[in-house]
Amino acid sequence: MTAATPVISCKNVWKLFGANPEQYLKSLTGNPGFDEIRQAGYIAAVRDVSLDIAKGEMLVIMGLSGSGKSTFVRCLSRLIDITGGEVAVEGQNIGEMSEKELIDLRRNKMGMVFQSFGLLPHRTVLDNVAFPLEMRGQDRHARRARALEVIELVGLSGREDYFPRELSGGQQQRVGIARSLAIEPDIWFLDEPFSALDPLIRREMQDEFLRLQEMLGKTIVFITHDFDEALRLADRIAIMKDGVVEQCDTPDQIVLNPATEYVAKFTEEIEKSRVVHAGVLAREINGHSLTGAPISEKQTISELARLLVNDNRDFLPVANAAGSLIGAMSRQEALDVLLGEAS
């Protein structure tokens, strides 16, 4: 495996629910729509999805309820067998893995947080969190130490002996997060992991995730309904509708150049200026004479709003983190993003 190999790579992944999906899929020609498949008595939860996820990337999946997000993530971890296509993890086709290989993969590489938590009701918080370690056969002592560590991390210290039933929804969710963290997975699937948390803890957990990802280079697939959260976390966002990934791109591209009408509608309500970074608007310098202090490519247009309004340069120099110039941003274009296109 070279550095360029994607950690997860899907090719034409299909997942149909119904009586005899494999056969039905083979009989399909062309690209039938969701309703057409529905007519035949099948539910198309994932339709012909191809995408690669690079090491250390955070991919956020968004879409309306029932669009197939959870199902897609289950396909990636082979919790459900896919109907067609191929999913490879670190270059290995997981559809062909034996049960033993799959168990090894999950014990050592993968973690998942479930939408409705999936806690074991008869085990205490501590035993729930230690469960994956127990399955690996770690000794009691090491298990306990590690579990306490992650419980502390999610802020549940002091509640180790509680049973899931005795916790609030948000606390239960944090137990689920702690459990998935216990084995320090390289690949991490998070199905609406923060949906039950209050805004304060949610923000803390987001920061924690960003820190972990930066520090340990984890690959994360993250489902959320919250666009702000997606913006804070995402390297790329995939937008799903009726099982199809309509667009998978950086947040800037999604708001600036929506690939389909659906994506455009989906992102309509979002203030573009809060998403788009100066770096994205930077064009080749092409002989413009640039004067004055450069702006950072990491800044969003809304952060630059005051400057844009007050400045009188037509083109602003844009620099990267190292300080070298990477291009020029048209002030007019930036103002269009900020204020909406002049009609």
Next chain:
Amino acid sequence: MTDQTMTFSGKSQSWTRAKTGWVIFAAACLLALGNSVLPAGLNRPPEWLVLPFADWINAIFAFLRDDLGLLYLTRAFADGVEWLLDVTANLLYGKNRWPRIGPIPWTVIASIGFVIGYALQGWRLSLLTGGTFVWIAVMGQWKWAMETLSVIVVAAPFSILFGLVMGILAWRSKTFERILNPVLNIAQSLPHFAYMIPVVVFIGVGPKAGAIVTIIFSVPPMIRMSLLGLRKVPHEVIESGHMCGSTRWQLLRHVRIPTARTEILVGVNQVIMQCLAMVVLASFIGMPGLGQKLLQLLQALKIGRSVEIGITIVLLAVMLDRCTKAWATKQPEHFEKGTSFAVRNKFLLLGIGLSLACLALAQFIPLMDQIGRRDAFTISKPIDAVADWFIVLIDPVSQWLRWFLITWVLIPIRDAFLWMPYAAVLALLAAVGWAIGGLRSALVCLAFFGLIAMSGWWDRAMITVYTVVVAVSIAAIMGFPLGIWGSFNEKRASIALLICDTLQTFPSFIYLIPVVMLFGVNDVAVVGAVVLFAAVPLVRYTIEGLRQVPETLIEAADMSGATRMQTLWKVRLPMALPTVMVGVNQSVMFSLFMVIIAAFIGTQDLGQEMQRALSSTDVGKGLVLGLAVAFMGLMVDHLVTTWARSKKEALGLE
């Protein structure tokens, strides 16, 4: 015809069905009316139709026993069970067997009872559990009760284990489940005695046989509940187990079974209740204990003493039921951090402490060790006196009732049932089946009763049917109004339901005590016992059905100016009917069981033959008779569930 009906819409389809039903019904009436001119072959099953099922079954059993050597296997298993029985018998009532340390003083067992009750639910249950043991000891019934309990202690774990394993297998393999399902259906409608005969053949009589028949009899509900529990484990819990890298075994052991805990424990509860019911009845195959005593006392018409034993059995039943239910519903709770070992394990320590104290005291105070018959209390004298007084008081009524029932109800109806040509009965059932579920149900009815006709026990079977029909009708006449009355306010309903639930935990044998007391040993007593036993589920489901009627419907009726009676007749009862019918179904099942049990106080139906088969250990005959009873139950079950399903669909309840 059927092709045509299929194309009709729902309404006209049922109309056609009803019409076809009427046509067949008319044919049945014709057959019945022409009784006197009917050829003999249509009146009673002709000889060529009667197949020697019993001989076939006997041949199979002989093959299993002698040629396959299954006898050695069963005997070996039985010896293992016997060894365990000896251990518990020594511990509980001092039978002279290894480990020869018993009997445990009664105070020790009672104090453990108190602690377990307290740990499970609190002081009320504690009083019930401990109090039961105190009562048993004080009334001088310790040895009998311990004989009974020592069997349950051995049988229940076996049943639970078998049931769980079979449940897991059925859950793993669809094919196995498909095979198991009809077997379970039949097994759960076979009367108790049908189980005893093969066991007597393979194992003989005595406690060992009693334990084994108890094990076999109580497995089915455990299988059902395990399967249900395993199916109900939430999807995401299993997936989270997968993502934690569990192997299949780990998943079963650590995720599925613990998560299915509640259902499995409900299964345990049912197993224990079935065990108790069976152990009491196993007295018929020489099982000593409370059942045997009760049987002897009832036959000798010693009412006071049988009431005492009856109370003990009831107390045991209620106690076992409440304890296992409390265990099933008990949810784990955490201890605060830093709780000391003593507090965490307080019940364990308390139990050990109390037991040791009682053990020590028992060395010095003999009464705390054993209470002999001579020291025991008895309340049989006053009970006898009250019973005598009461019987004398109501004697004119009960005499008249007996006379009335026998001459004007029981005998005419029985004669009518026996007068019916079997062809007419079959046609009648086919008509009912068709009206309810079309061709399929008609065929099901014909198959079940056709087999009964072919078994050669038609007349006996008709007497069983007549007893059940009469008993369920009387039970319905009493039970429905009681249920309706009970459902009118919430408080009354919950009390009535509690009483019904408690009555349902009683082993069926208990119901014989009051009727024998009132009517003596005869037909009326049998019908009385069956009526009592059958009324309980009727009342229960009537209340439940009426309570489930959506509030909005009743409000709508009120707003349309309906009187209470109108609301009851036009809204509540029709809506409740499907649930009520479940009660009728159960009521019929219970009656069938009870009729067979009541046989020993004198009937001429299948039950009496079953008793004969038991005493001559005729497996073939016993199983044929048992299956005949089971088929009656299964037919009613089929009709009622089919009817209730279509009714519920029509009412939009599901």
